[in-house]
Amino acid sequence: MRPDRRSLLIGSAALALAGPAHAAEPLRDDAGRALDGVKRPVARVFPAGPPAAILLYTLAPDLLLGWPRAIRPAEKPYLLPQAADLPEVGRLTGRGNTANLEAVLALKPDLILDIGSTAETYRSLADRVQDQTGIPTALLDGRLASTPATYRRLGRLLGREAAAEPLAALAEGILATMRERVAAVPPEKRPRVYLARGPRGLETARAGAINVEALALMGAVDVAGPGGGLAQVSPEDVVTWAPEVIVALDPAFAAAARQDPLWQATPALARNRLYVSPSLPFGWVDFPPSVNRLVGLWWLGRILYPAQFPEDIRAIARDLYGRLYHVTPDDPALDRVLAGAL
Numbered sequence: 001m002r003p004d005r006r007s008l009l010i011g012s013a014a015l016a017l018a019g020p021a022h023a024a025e026p027l028r029d030d031a032g033r034a035l036d037g038v039k040r041p042v043a044r045v046f047p048a049g050p051p052a053a054i055l056l057y058t059l060a061p062d063l064l065l066g067w068p069r070a071i072r073p074a075e076k077p078y079l080l081p082q083a084a085d086l087p088e089v090g091r092l093t094g095r096g097n098t099a100n101l102e103a104v105l106a107l108k109p110d111l112i113l114d115i116g117s118t119a120e121t122y123r124s125l126a127d128r129v130q131d132q133t134g135i136p137t138a139l140l141d142g143r144l145a146s147t148p149a150t151y152r153r154l155g156r157l158l159g160r161e162a163a164a165e166p167l168a169a170l171a172e173g174i175l176a177t178m179r180e181r182v183a184a185v186p187p188e189k190r191p192r193v194y195l196a197r198g199p200r201g202l203e204t205a206r207a208g209a210i211n212v213e214a215l216a217l218m219g220a221v222d223v224a225g226p227g228g229g230l231a232q233v234s235p236e237d238v239v240t241w242a243p244e245v246i247v248a249l250d251p252a253f254a255a256a257a258r259q260d261p262l263w264q265a266t267p268a269l270a271r272n273r274l275y276v277s278p279s280l281p282f283g284w285v286d287f288p289p290s291v292n293r294l295v296g297l298w299w300l301g302r303i304l305y306p307a308q309f310p311e312d313i314r315a316i317a318r319d320l321y322g323r324l325y326h327v328t329p330d331d332p333a334l335d336r337v338l339a340g341a342l
Helices: 050-059 101-106 120-133 144-158 161-183 210-217 235-241 251-257 293-304 313-325 331-338
Strands: 045-047 111-116 137-141 192-196 203-205 230-232 245-248 274-276
Touching (some): 045 050, 050 111, 050 144, 050 161, 050 313, 111 120, 111 144, 120 137, 137 144, 144 161, 144 210, 144 293, 161 210, 161 293, 192 203, 192 210, 192 235, 192 251, 203 210, 210 293, 245 251, 245 293, 251 274, 293 313, 313 331
Parallel strands (some): 111 137, 192 245, 245 274
Antiparallel strands (some): 203 230
């Protein structure tokens, strides 16, 4: 695999630094919070969680200070070497916070970046982190549908508007294509889907949760019902719900389910429609919920609506990996990504 030449230039070019036209307008994040004292140029950014790290990497890998979880050996070939080797810095937000403020301060970031919900709870958390560290802390909208606007907002915060615009336009085009093609499918033809998380496949997400946002955008009916958030269920629940498609995150679960008579009682297994979401270097459907899901939308279209999505998923993945991850995978690398996914 080879790094894209244009991506290697990102770190050496000061792209479109904020100019006088922006001086009169205070910088704000997506929660409406004023961000005073953002250093120009921004040179060091601490990602508060995995969604922020991935979004930042796609736009400005040279600004990333580290990863909430160190990049694993199997993931490294899909990322720029200098970024893949960055240290583990922990996370400030989300489940399982592992970073502490002293460690954050020791890294001397110019900006702390969080991506996700902009509800009051997370706004208050951003205020608290900013007050305790004295470092501007930006909270940006992590909803999949907001990706174009989020790229543009981040581009302005970083002084990288020129680099952000092609990514925003790319996201706009993908989202528009998905909406147009799904709209052509009658509601009664849209499949009932179960998202199987974990090694037993018994953790799922109810409609409204960010974890099933990509499935919802693709018109899938969440058999777990409404309510948002993650839920623990039983195999009997899944059999009762009778999903027509199962999207699994763990290959071990998928292998076990194909041999289990209880899971085989579902329409999905009876019709061989259990699929494992690709996960290299990041998940295509969930885990974490960031811009990595843009690739996954094409894959979901292919498995949910084959007639509406005849494109070669390998060609699409190769192109989007080059644009988002700055490395174009070769055929063996794509084979590893797509193993068990189709």
